[in-house]
Structure formats: structure tokens, C-alpha cells
Amino acid sequence: MRTMVIKNIIVGTLLTGMLGGCATQANKDPLEGLNRGIYKFNDTADKAVLKPIAGAYKAVLPSPVRTGVNNFFANLGTVVTIVNDLLQFKFSQAMDDTGRFAINTTFGIAGLVDWASMDGIEQHHEDFGQTLGKWGWNDSAYLVLPLLGPSTLRDTGGLIFDSFTSDPLGYVQGPATRNQLILTKFVDTRASYLPGSDLLDEAALDPYAFMRDAYLQRRNNQIYDGNPPEQDLDAE
Known part of the structure; x- marks a missing residue:
């Protein structure tokens, strides 16, 4: 059943890529x-x-507990990164990330303690949206997802692919x-953004446009590992 779902996702992602060509x-x-x-809608719901x-989550749980969560x-997310390391042919980085996952899962007590960072092992973030960008799908229409926020057609396809293939949460029984x-995970992520959540409305004349441009620039930067071509930056 999972294999059939994955095949459908791949086909859907490719079709979405063709449609995404409309976004010059x-x-x-x-x-x-x-x-x-x-x-x-997202802003109102938020x-x-x-x-x-x-806010309640942050107020009730002590900082060390929130850090552990x-x-x-983050440790579970390393599995997604490792898979996409391999898909992007970053074999050396895949070895580092595999070592990081092994250290944190064992010595870090299922990842609650980031032991690998204390040992100086760098943390990377890769996903299938970035992989598709590496494979040549550079331009994709911006898309805001209900509750999840900024994305693109490419990154949405990547999110679905990761969720059904390499995200450990997708394999939890029950x-x-x-x-x-x-x-x-959703609440913990939102809590981590609390310090800067009010700055957007205060600093930007058009918060929507600011969020869109910041997201697209950030993703472009991630796809090119911090060194995006000048023409891509100009296009943003």
C-alpha cells in the first residue's frame, strides 16, 4: 500500500513540476x-x-524540557536529511549526518540531548523540495498552505514525498x-517562533509580501548551499 502511495506521489510531483513551469x-x-x-486565514487562526x-506551552514547560523536545x-528530522543527502549525491555529508543521528539517538537518549553538536558535528537540513531544486526544478510558483504557511508547488510535493518515505513520524504505529x-512537533515549532512573531506586523508594510520574498530567498539559498547564482537572486 505504501509503495503505491509513493509511486502516486512521484507521478503527482512530476505533474506539479510541469504546472509549476507557469511560474517564471x-x-x-x-x-x-x-x-x-x-x-x-492562517494569520487569524494563529x-x-x-x-x-x-504561549501556554512555553509558559508551562521549563526551558530544558522544551529544548529536549x-x-x-530535530533528531528525527535527521533521517529525512540523510535520505536527501544521498539523493543529492552529498555522500560525505550523509556520513556525517548518519554519525550525528547515531550519536544523538544513543548517547543523547533518543535525541533529547544534542550530544553531536557538543562534539562539534555540524547540523544540516535537507528535504526533497531542495533535492528537486538540485535536480533542476529551480522556479516554482509560491503557495501558502493552510496552517503550514509559506511553500511552493515544488516544496509542497517535496513535503508530501518526505512525509510518506523518510519521516520517522509517518511510520509510528497507531x-x-x-x-x-x-x-x-507543530506546537513546539510555533513556540520557537514566538520571540519574533510580532516583529513581522510591526516592521513590514505588507507582511504577506515580506514573508513571501523572505521564504523564496531562503529556499533559494538552501538549494544552492548558501551560494545562489547572481541571476537567481536578481530574479527573486
Whole structure:
């Protein structure tokens, strides 16, 4: 069953790539009307529900506990990174990340302690959206996802692919346990953004455009490992 789902995802991703060709460098937000509507929904939901929950989470749990939770999910995410290291032919980095995962999973007590960082092992972040960019899908239409926020057609396909193939949370037995872990990860991630969440509205004349441009530039930077071509930066 999982194999069939993965095949469907790959086919869907390729088709999405063809559709994404509509997003030229001159216009990476052809869905702006739809995106602004979803952005407004997300902003309302965040202020009414998500931000208060994240605030309560931060207030109730001591900082060391929150750090442990964050480390735990970051360690699980290393599996996604390792798979995409290999898909991008970054074999040396894959070895480093595998060592990092092994150290944190064992000596770090299932990843609660980031022992690898204390040993000086660098943390990397790779996903299938970046892999698709490495493979040549450079330009993709910007897309705001309900509750999840900024993305592109390429990165959405990558997110789905990672979720069904390399994300350990997708293999947790029992929907209740799996959903609880996913919800905890979501709240923990939102809590980590609390310090800067109010700055966006205060600093940007158009928060939507600011978020879009920042996201696209950040993803471009990640795809090219911090050295994007000048023409790509100009296109952004």
C-alpha cells in the first residue's frame, strides 16, 4: 500500500513540476489572490488559537524540557536529511549526518540531548523540495498552505514525498500516538517562533509580501548551499 502511495506521489510531483513551469522568474506568485486569502486565514487562526497555545506551552514547560523536545524532533528530522543527502549525491555529508543521528539517538537518549553538536558535528537540513531544486526544478510558483504557511508547488510535493518515505513520524504505529507526536512537533515549532512573531506586523508594510520574498530567498539559498547564482537572486 505504501509503495503505491509513493509511486502516486512521484507521478503527482512530476505533474506539479510541469504546472509549476507557469511560474517564471518574473512572476513567482501567480496564485497571489488565493495565497493572500489563505495567509489571512492562517494569520487569524494563529492569533486566535495557535499563538495562545504556543504561549501556554512555553509558559508551562521549563526551558530544558522544551529544548529536549526540540532536540528530539530535530533528531528525527535527521533521517529525512540523510535520505536527501544521498539523493543529492552529498555522500560525505550523509556520513556525517548518519554519525550525528547515531550519536544523538544513543548517547543523547533518543535525541533529547544534542550530544553531536557538543562534539562539534555540524547540523544540516535537507528535504526533497531542495533535492528537486538540485535536480533542476529551480522556479516554482509560491503557495501558502493552510496552517503550514509559506511553500511552493515544488516544496509542497517535496513535503508530501518526505512525509510518506523518510519521516520517522509517518511510520509510528497507531494513529493516536502519531497524531499526538505531530501536534506536539507543530506546537513546539510555533513556540520557537514566538520571540519574533510580532516583529513581522510591526516592521513590514505588507507582511504577506515580506514573508513571501523572505521564504523564496531562503529556499533559494538552501538549494544552492548558501551560494545562489547572481541571476537567481536578481530574479527573486
